[in-house]
Amino acid sequence: MLEATGLMVFYENMLALNNVSIRCEENRIIGVFGANSAGKSTLMYTLSGIMEDIKKKEEMAGGERITVSGKIQFKGIDITKLKPSERARRGLILCPERRRIFKESSVLENLKIGGYLATPAQSRETMDYVFKLFPALVKLKKRVGGFLSGGEQQMLAIGRALMAQPALLLLDEPQSAHASDPDPRHEGHRSRETDFYPCDRTVRAARAPHCGLRLHSGKRGSGHGGDAAGAVE
Numbered sequence: 264m265l266e267a268t269g270l271m272v273f274y275e276n277m278l279a280l281n282n283v284s285i286r287c288e289e290n291r292i293i294g295v296f297g298a299n300s301a302g303k304s305t306l307m308y309t310l311s312g313i314m315e316d317i318k319k320k321e322e323m324a325g326g327e328r329i330t331v332s333g334k335i336q337f338k339g340i341d342i343t344k345l346k347p348s349e350r351a352r353r354g355l356i357l358c359p360e361r362r363r364i365f366k367e368s369s370v371l372e373n374l375k376i377g378g379y380l381a382t383p384a385q386s387r388e389t390m391d392y393v394f395k396l397f398p399a400l401v402k403l404k405k406r407v408g409g410f411l412s413g414g415e416q417q418m419l420a421i422g423r424a425l426m427a428q429p430a431l432l433l434l435d436e437p438q439s440a441h442a443s444d445p446d447p448r449h450e451g452h453r454s455r456e457t458d459f460y461p462c463d464r465t466v467r468a469a470r471a472p473h474c475g476l477r478l479h480s481g482k483r484g485s486g487h488g489g490d491a492a493g494a495v496e
């Protein structure tokens with residue numbers, strides 16, 4: 264489903280991703296592990312295309328020059344040059360770290376915004392699914408995002424990402440959503456999409472992936488719990 268090869272990212276002269284290749288098949292969860300500053304978020308931004316926006320912003324602000332190289336294929340198509348919105352339209356969705364929800368909008372509004380690519384019927388169906396997955400959000404529907412707890416905001420951020428009907432969901436530091444475990448009766452969420460789990464500290468999250476990849480200063484290290492490098496199977 265996703266195959267990235269030879270990803271390199273320089274922030275000015277600092278090499279943040281050093282020749283990282285990764286493959287993720289359908290219905291698989293890949294964990295990306297690594298210490299702070301290992302390059303996990305850089306990898307997520309590069310795969311989702313957000314790096315292109317960050318690059319442009321830095322250029323406009325006269326800041327550091329960001330250089331990206333490598334190739335990314337998604338569902339058999341070369342998406343390396345596609346904008347993040349075009350990647351999202353194809354089902355590659357990022358739930359970024361630090362829960363970038365709309366803090367002045369309600370839970371319901373946040374979810375609706377997440378479903379902007381879906382039809383109204385799909386949107387309703389997915390919203391039901393999100394509320395089953397995170398029942399704690401049901402009674403918070405009308406509350407503004409900024410007044411949710413950290414874990415509740417994380418649930419909302421994941422819920423909003425799910426509303427976009429991802430074929431592959433990139434989750435950057437999802438661990439604080441632990442406050443409310445997804446309802447085990449809805450295990451279906453595993454087979455619905457392939458999750459791509461970047462997580463570093465949480466034992467529980469570390470158990471979830473089918474296999475993992477460890478980043479060490481932007482370089483691929485040994486694998487975790489199976490085949491290295493996310494080359495699943």
Ligand SMILES: Nc1ncnc2c1ncn2[C@@H]1O[C@H](COP(=O)(O)OP(=O)(O)OP(=O)(O)O)[C@@H](O)[C@H]1O
Pocket residue numbers: 274277279297298299300301302303304305306317327360463
């Ligand atoms: N826009 C930027 N400009 C310059 N350097 C950056 C930029 N973004 C990240 N870096 C640097 O790149 C390296 C990798 O950062 P990244 O955010 O990918 O790490 P991470 O593995 O996600 O870390 P954490 O666990 O702390 O979230 C770090 O040294 C960071 O300081």
Ligand SMILES: [Mg+2]
Pocket residue numbers: 303304305360435
């Ligand atoms: Mg990070």
